[in-house]
Amino acid sequence: MKMIYLENVSKVYPNGTEALKNISLNIDNGEFVFIVGPSGAGKSTFLKLLIREEKASFGKIKVSGYDLMKIRRGKIPYLRRKMGIVFQDFRLIAKMNVYDNVAFAMRVIGTPERAIRKRVKEVLELVGLDGKENRKPSEISGGEQQRVSLARALVNKPDMIIADEPTGNIDPELSFDIMKLLVEINQTGTTVIIVTHEHDLVKEFGRRIITIEDGEIKSDEKYPTKYHRTEADKK
Amino acid sequence: MKIFYLIKEGFKNIWTNRMMSLASVIVLVSCLIITGAAFLISFNVTHLISKIGDDDQITVYLDYDLNDLQSIKLGSQISKIKNIESYSFYSKEDALKQYEQVLGNIYESMQDDGNPFGNAYKVKLQDLSQYKNTVEEIKKIEGVSAVSDRSDIAGKLTKLNYFVTIVGSWVVLILALVTLFIISNTIKMTMYSRRYEISIMKSVGATNSFIRVPFVIEAMVIGLISGLAAAGVICSVYMPVRNAAAGIIGFIGESTFTVEQIMIPTFIVMSSAGLLIGIIGSIISITRYLKKEGGEIIGW
Numbered sequence: 001m002k003m004i005y006l007e008n009v010s011k012v013y014p015n016g017t018e019a020l021k022n023i024s025l026n027i028d029n030g031e032f033v034f035i036v037g038p039s040g041a042g043k044s045t046f047l048k049l050l051i052r053e054e055k056a057s058f059g060k061i062k063v064s065g066y067d068l069m070k071i072r073r074g075k076i077p078y079l080r081r082k083m084g085i086v087f088q089d090f091r092l093i094a095k096m097n098v099y100d101n102v103a104f105a106m107r108v109i110g111t112p113e114r115a116i117r118k119r120v121k122e123v124l125e126l127v128g129l130d131g132k133e134n135r136k137p138s139e140i141s142g143g144e145q146q147r148v149s150l151a152r153a154l155v156n157k158p159d160m161i162i163a164d165e166p167t168g169n170i171d172p173e174l175s176f177d178i179m180k181l182l183v184e185i186n187q188t189g190t191t192v193i194i195v196t197h198e199h200d201l202v203k204e205f206g207r208r209i210i211t212i213e214d215g216e217i218k219s220d221e222k223y224p225t226k227y228h229r230t231e232a233d234k235k
Numbered sequence: 236m237k238i239f240y241l242i243k244e245g246f247k248n249i250w251t252n253r254m255m256s257l258a259s260v261i262v263l264v265s266c267l268i269i270t271g272a273a274f275l276i277s278f279n280v281t282h283l284i285s286k287i288g289d290d291d292q293i294t295v296y297l298d299y300d301l302n303d304l305q306s307i308k309l310g311s312q313i314s315k316i317k318n319i320e321s322y323s324f325y326s327k328e329d330a331l332k333q334y335e336q337v338l339g340n341i342y343e344s345m346q347d348d349g350n351p352f353g354n355a356y357k358v359k360l361q362d363l364s365q366y367k368n369t370v371e372e373i374k375k376i377e378g379v380s381a382v383s384d385r386s387d388i389a390g391k392l393t394k395l396n397y398f399v400t401i402v403g404s405w406v407v408l409i410l411a412l413v414t415l416f417i418i419s420n421t422i423k424m425t426m427y428s429r430r431y432e433i434s435i436m437k438s439v440g441a442t443n444s445f446i447r448v449p450f451v452i453e454a455m456v457i458g459l460i461s462g463l464a465a466a467g468v469i470c471s472v473y474m475p476v477r478n479a480a481a482g483i484i485g486f487i488g489e490s491t492f493t494v495e496q497i498m499i500p501t502f503i504v505m506s507s508a509g510l511l512i513g514i515i516g517s518i519i520s521i522t523r524y525l526k527k528e529g530g531e532i533i534g535w
Contacts, residue, residue, distance in 0.1 A: 051438070053528040074442070081440035091435055104432075108441035110237045156439060 001029045002062070003160055003191045004050065009059035011045050011215075019045035021215040022059070027193065029159070032186045034202045035195045037212040043195045046212060047164055050193070051085060052076050064159050081109060084153025088165035090145045092137040098124070098148050099133035105152045123151045127181060143174030150181060160191035167198060179205055241445070245452025252425045256453075259421040260461050263512070266410040266417075267465035267505055273403035275469065275501075279491045280396040286490040292359050293370065294325070294383040299353040301378050306354040309378045313356055318369040320359045327352040353380065411512070418457065418516030422450050426524050433524075443525045447518075454517035455510050462509025466502040470494055 004027040011020040019042045027033055037043050048054040049061060052068050061068045064082040071079060092101050099120055106116045124130050127147040137145050146166060153161055163182065167175030179194075179201060186192040196202060202209055206223035249256045295313065297306055306324070313322055330352035335342050345351070360369055370382050426433065436446050473494045480491075 077437075077440040077442045079440075080438060085438045091431060091438075093432055093435070104435065105439040107240060108436045108439060108445060110445065152435075152439070 002026050003029045003031070003064060004193075005060070005062040006049075007060040009049065009056045009061050011042075011049060011054060012057045019215055020049070020056075020212075023212075023215075023217055024059075025210065025217060025220065027191065030186070030189050030191055031208060032183065032192045033194070033208045033210060034205075035193065035210050035212060036197060036199065036202055037218075039197065041212045042215040043212055044164070045215075047162060047193075047195055050162060051083060052079060077109075081156060082159045084150075084156065084158040084161045086146070086149050086153045086161065086163035086166045088168040090137070090149040090169070092145055092148055092152075094137055097134050097136055098129060098140070101137065101148055102151045102155050105155050109156065111156075119155055120151075123155045126154070126184075127151045141174070142170040143177060146170055146174075146178055147181070150178070150185075154185065154190075158190065160193060161185060163192070163194045165196055166194060167196065167201065175201060176204070241448040242452055244449035245456065248425045248429070248449055248453040249456055252421070252428060255421050255424050256457055259417050259457055260464070262417045263414050263458065263461035263509065264464045264468070266414045267461055267508060268468055270407050270410050270508070271465055271469045271501060271505055273399065273406050274504075275473070275497065277396065277399045277403050278497075280399055282492060283490045284393055284396060292357055293373075295356040295358055295373055295379055296381040296383070297354045297356070298378050298380045301354060303354065305378065309376060310356055312376050313358060313373060316369060316372050318361050318365045320361045322356050322358045325355040325357050327354050330355065414512050415516045415519065418454050418512055419520040421457065422454050422517045423520045423524070425453060426450060426520065437528065446525060447521050450521050451514060451517045454513035456513070458509035458511070458513025458516075459506055460509070462506035463502065465509070466505035469501055469505070470498050473497060 004025075006026075007024050009020060009023045010018065012018050023046070035043050035046060045054065049056050049068070050063055052063075052071065056069065059069075064079060066075065066079045066082075068079075093104065096104065102120045102123060103116045106119065111119075120133075121130070124133060127150055129144060129147050129151065132140060132144065137148065140148070146169070150161075150163075150166070153163075161182065166182070167178055170178065175198070182192050182194065183205070203223070208220070208222050210220045211218040297309060301309070303326070310322060310324060313319060327350050328346075331342075331345060331350050358373070360366060373379060373382050433446060477491055477494075
């Protein structure tokens with residue numbers, strides 16, 4: 001089943017910049033996809049369209065069953081509950097500890113506290129942060145901060161994880177760990193889309209790599225998977 | 236559970252932005268006091284006018300040197316005027332007695348020759364529309380020194396009330412806009428200080444109403460506190476001000492509302508006004524802000 005479907009999608013900003021030109025692509029359920037390309041190529045715009053921060057100027061775009069050209073403003077939060085977003089700058093709340101940073105994502109969609117306690121514990125174990133629940137973001141490393149951010153993206157059990165340069169602000173060796181974690185998450189059936197410019201890391205992991213340049217898809221290739229095969233890859 | 240969380244967040248906002256919250260409470264209290272005072276003056280003047288209008292009794296003051304017998308004779312002349320329903324004698328002794336408490340020790344020495352008052356008649360009229368003519372007729376009787384004519388005061392008060400209403404409405408309107416501006420700016424500041432959280436809330440799928448509620452609660456609490464404080468100030472200074480006004484114009488004391496009469500309505504109206512300003516002010520700033528997305532929120 002298609003998780004993401006784009007047909008002849010273009011995005012022109014009010015200042016006339018054409019960020020995406022006539023893009024068409026499909027991403028299936030459970031896929032692991034890298035979006036690569038130089039800065040200014042249109043990667044960020046592509047992500048913004050997926051999470052409906054921006055509306056496409058032309059074309060058809062469907063995500064998790066929602067038609068993003070027709071979706072009503074009030075429905076956008078429900079679309080976003082289907083996705084977990086990981087930012088390059090982590091976007092953790094400095095005054096909250098690790099536990100609360102993750103629990104926050106559940107509280108703001110009205111989840112009962114008992115369910116929050118159970119789920120946050122699970123997710124923190126998954127990302128390897130159990131025992132660090134009470135630390136503030138400033139008291140943990142960059143890699144750990146990104147794990148918190150990942151835990152927060154995962155905590156509401158999204159259909160897909162969208163990560164914007166998830167390793168951009170952390171050391172290379174820690175970047176590898178974060179990627180491995182994303183692969184593990186993907187193995188549980190969650191679609192993973194990673195926007196990055198770190199070609200070495202991408203090559204190391206293989207899988208589907210979509211290259212965007214000048215707002216167009218330059219290539220869309222599947223590379224041999226060097227690290228765990230996912231169900232989608234096996235197909 | 237959910238609503239408790241939202242209320243807690245609202246109070247947390249006030250504490251996080253406590254200096255701004257305090258500043259807006261002070262400005263709101265000042266605005267609400269001025270607004271409340273304008274309303275109270277207007278209500279009291281209207282009440283005063285209606286009381287004066289209802290008062291169909293006039294006082295006819297007789298010449299000071301008229302003795303009791305001459306005064307009684309004059310009374311029979313008054314009774315002959317057509318529009319008179321009833322009349323009663325009000326002696327100079329009665330007039331002095333009214334001030335017994337105020338005068339204290341001097342009261343005794345003012346009896347008899349020391350009495351500064353003359354005799355008078357309290358006259359009730361049949362037809363109030365003939366008020367002016369009747370007063371004129373009474374004035375023509377020899378021995379009448381003056382007639383209390385409240386219609387003149389009523390006219391002046393009506394003009395005053397008109398002025399208070401017009402000026403008061405403008406003052407209220409301008410202050411309402413000022414308070415809305417203040418409260419919406421306070422909320423904007425809080426939203427700015429929590430923009431990171433808001434962008435995360437949006438990215439994880441919090442609905443706009445969920446994001447909005449703590450800020451509305453924050454503004455409502457600020458509005459409510461301001462309303463209650465303003466009502467407290469108004470009620471505590473009301474009686475001293477009223478008494479001071481009564482010291483200048485005597486009948487204000489008996490024809491205006493007491494603090495007991497105005498207390499409950501003042502608290503209800505002021506706190507509701509505070510709440511309403513809070514709700515409207517916050518919704519204005521939040522609605523504009525919630526249209527922003529992701530990076531726009533962070534970079535705001």
